[in-house]
Amino acid sequence: MSTGKLTIDLDAIAANWRALDGMTNCATGAVIKADAYGLGADRVGRALLKAGARQFFVAYAEEGADLRQAIGPDASIYILSGHMSGDTDMIADLALTPVLNSLDQLTRHFEALPGRPFGIQLDTGMNRLGMEWDEWSAVAGIALAQGPDLVMSHLACADEPDHPMNAYQLDLFRRMTEGTGVPLSFAATGGILLGKDYHFEITRPGIGLYGGQPFAAARPVVRLDLPVAQVRHLEAGEVVGYGNSWQARRPTRIASVVAGYADGLLRSLSNKGALWAGNTPCPLVGRVSMDTITVDVTDLEEVPSALTMIGPNQSVDDLASVAGTIGYEILTSLGSRYNRRYHSA
Ligand SMILES: *Cc1c(COP(=O)(O)O)cnc(C)c1O
Numbered sequence: 001m002s003t004g005k006l007t008i009d010l011d012a013i014a015a016n017w018r019a020l021d022g023m024t025n026c027a028t029g030a031v032i033k034a035d036a037y038g039l040g041a042d043r044v045g046r047a048l049l050k051a052g053a054r055q056f057f058v059a060y061a062e063e064g065a066d067l068r069q070a071i072g073p074d075a076s077i078y079i080l081s082g083h084m085s086g087d088t089d090m091i092a093d094l095a096l097t098p099v100l101n102s103l104d105q106l107t108r109h110f111e112a113l114p115g116r117p118f119g120i121q122l123d124t125g126m127n128r129l130g131m132e133w134d135e136w137s138a139v140a141g142i143a144l145a146q147g148p149d150l151v152m153s154h155l156a157c158a159d160e161p162d163h164p165m166n167a168y169q170l171d172l173f174r175r176m177t178e179g180t181g182v183p184l185s186f187a188a189t190g191g192i193l194l195g196k197d198y199h200f201e202i203t204r205p206g207i208g209l210y211g212g213q214p215f216a217a218a219r220p221v222v223r224l225d226l227p228v229a230q231v232r233h234l235e236a237g238e239v240v241g242y243g244n245s246w247q248a249r250r251p252t253r254i255a256s257v258v259a260g261y262a263d264g265l266l267r268s269l270s271n272k273g274a275l276w277a278g279n280t281p282c283p284l285v286g287r288v289s290m291d292t293i294t295v296d297v298t299d300l301e302e303v304p305s306a307l308t309m310i311g312p313n314q315s316v317d318d319l320a321s322v323a324g325t326i327g328y329e330i331l332t333s334l335g336s337r338y339n340r341r342y343h344s345a
Contacts, residue, residue: 262290271286
């Protein structure tokens with residue numbers, strides 16, 4: 001074993017999907033964009049199909065095309081970026097459902113693929129994707145006459161339950177969709193936790209499936225163990241790594257561990273993070289380099305063959321807060337060089 005070992009628990013992902021599904025009385029989709037938040041859209045997609053998911057959401061048509069090959073014909077695959085120029089063949093050949101975001105996209109879809117499935121995204125204040133009030137008022141009649149599968153919008157502040165933006169967006173979404181008779185989708189992970197007013201007909205959890213905040217009750221999904229390549233002794237006063245950014249204050253043992261920022265160990269963890277030997281934390285010292293990090297293992301009786309970066313003592317969100325980011329970025333940064341193992345019963 002020369003590269004890190006990334007263990008992905010597919011049973012935990014399925015259990016998280018079922019737990020989120022159990023919080024609502026509506027259909028529960030699954031957001032598996034960005035290769036299922038870095039964990040492998042083909043394996044995750046098949047596990048969730050088996051768990052019962054029938055509505056999948058990805059960002060781009062290319063992701064949808066790959067997912068269709070992995071999960072077969074029995075589920076809807078929604079494309080959140082909509083129907084972009086150049087997507088038409090993929091959408092048609094692989095039976096993808098674009099979520100149309102603008103008048104331009106509506107026109108493109110109705111002209112290129114009349115009668116083929118589509119959804120609609122409305123902007124309720126996030127100002128990212130979707131049609132705003134005026135644009136929607138102008139085209140709603142035409143669009144609804146074509147029979148969309150779904151009308152959706154997205155919350156900007158759902159991970160802050162007390163944020164006034166939540167109720168503001170909910171009110172606007174209700175007014176924009178009143179009387180349409182189309183299945184509505186509003187809640188991602190955070191929105192599910194806000195309660196039943198936010199659930200409508202289909203939810204779209206992503207991060208919660210993968211064990212991340214704000215779904216505090218999630219089962220952990222990821223474990224990352226990194227092999228030790230070399231251990232050396234330093235005298236007090238010696239330095240470690242690029243830029244001499246760390247200096248030993250006592251006789252020190254340093255383990256060189258083979259993973260770096262090219263594997264998603266963010267450089268902001270330099271001189272901040274820790275790896276674990278069982279229940280003992282070992283500080284990451286010196287700068288994170290491309291393929292290597294250096295760890296102070298002086299206080300260990302015995303240096304194990306691998307140290308744990310993500311595991312029982314350090315969750316994805318713990319690591320994110322040390323790195324100054326969010327769990328989403330930690331997961332989607334996980335590199336392609338790890339030896340991946342998928343667990344399922
Ligand atoms: C990413 C995304 C989701 C999933 O959000 P989570 O916070 O990961 O649950 C749902 N809907 C849209 C439109 C998204 O972009």
